[in-house]
Amino acid sequence: MAQPTPEDVGGLVEITAPAYDVDIDIAYAGPNNFTGTPVYGRAACYLHRDAAVLLSRAVELATAVGLRFLLFDAFRPSEAQWVLWNHTPDPDFLADPRRGSPHSRGVAVDLTLVDPTGEPLDMGTGFDDFTPRAHHGNRDIPAIAQANRHMLLGLMTSAGWDFYRNEWWHYQMFDSRRYPLISDSALATPMMPPA
Numbered sequence: 001m002a003q004p005t006p007e008d009v010g011g012l013v014e015i016t017a018p019a020y021d022v023d024i025d026i027a028y029a030g031p032n033n034f035t036g037t038p039v040y041g042r043a044a045c046y047l048h049r050d051a052a053v054l055l056s057r058a059v060e061l062a063t064a065v066g067l068r069f070l071l072f073d074a075f076r077p078s079e080a081q082w083v084l085w086n087h088t089p090d091p092d093f094l095a096d097p098r099r100g101s102p103h104s105r106g107v108a109v110d111l112t113l114v115d116p117t118g119e120p121l122d123m124g125t126g127f128d129d130f131t132p133r134a135h136h137g138n139r140d141i142p143a144i145a146q147a148n149r150h151m152l153l154g155l156m157t158s159a160g161w162d163f164y165r166n167e168w169w170h171y172q173m174f175d176s177r178r179y180p181l182i183s184d185s186a187l188a189t190p191m192m193p194p195a
Contacts, residue, residue: 010048010105010106010179010180010182010186011048011049011050011106011179012046012047012048012049012075012106012187013046013047013048013049013052014044014045014046015045015046015047015052015055015071015074016045020052020055020056020059021059021063021068022055022059022068022069022070022071022111023068023069023070023071023114023118024043024045024070024071025071025072026040026043026045026071026072026073027072027073027110027127027128028040028073028076028080028084029041029042029044030043033127033128034084034087034088034128034130035083035084035087035088038193039080039083039192040080040191040192040193041190041191041192041193041194042189042190042191044075044189044191045071045073045074045075046074046075046106047074047075047106047107047109048075048105048106048107048173048179050107050173050179051074051106051107051108051109051173054159054160054161054173055109055159057158057160058155058158058159058161060159061155061158061159062113062155065151065155066115066116067113067114067115067116067121067151067155068113068114068115068116068118069111069112069113069114070111070112070113070114070118070120071109071110071111072110072111072112072127072169073103073109073110074103074106074108074109074110075103075106075182076101076103076104076108077104077182077183077184077187077190077191077192078097078100078104078181078182078183078184079183079184079192080104080184080191080192081094081095081097081100081101081103081104082097085097088130090130092130092166093130093134093166093167102172102173102176102179104181104182105176105177105179105180105181105182106179106182107172107173107176107179108170108171108172108173108176109161109170109171109172110127110167110169110170110171111152111169111171112127112152112169113148113151113152113155121148121151121152122142122144122145122148123141123145123148123149123152123168123169124138124141124142124145124146124148124149124168125141125168134166134167134169135165135166135167135168136149136153136163136165136166136168137165149168152168153168156171160173160174161173162174162176
């Protein structure tokens with residue numbers, strides 16, 4: 001019996017650096033995330049095909065002003081959401097997996113802007129900073145970081161994305177709940193490490 005391709009599973013398509021003209025560094029595939037350990041067994045970047053269209057729009061807008069995107073996370077298997085929640089059950093920064101995350105539906109992306117040399121712009125905090133300094137509109141960060149966040153917000157919302165007020169890096173589709181949750185077991189090549 002043939003294994004399903006990512007395109008067969010919830011409409012996911014793979015986001016690759018050359019095809020989408022983005023940089024990709026999946027934070028949960030290594031230890032550089034708030035858990036301090038890898039959550040994924042394989043670095044992979046997928047979005048629902050509808051979200052991939054919005055990402056392409058955002059890339060075009062960023063390119064026009066000489067910037068690029070660096071993606072930290074996109075589709076997150078439901079199993080991974082449980083790992084994150086079990087580590088830090090904080091509803092201000094993580095979706096309760098019983099309700100489901102837009103990431104686990106393939107319609108959310110965590111990202112930042114980089115300059116033409118690939119250097120990330122100063123956003124005032126790092127990715128996965130679970131403090132009020134990570135909130136959109138926070139004024140306790142340098143003015144340049146505020147301006148960079150406004151640039152990111154403008155590019156993403158102009159491309160059709162919604163934002164989450166507590167995380168400057170998180171963007172999702174407006175109607176995210178209409179998309180089904182997707183389990184790692186549905187992927188042809190799992191992202192989660194073997195049990």
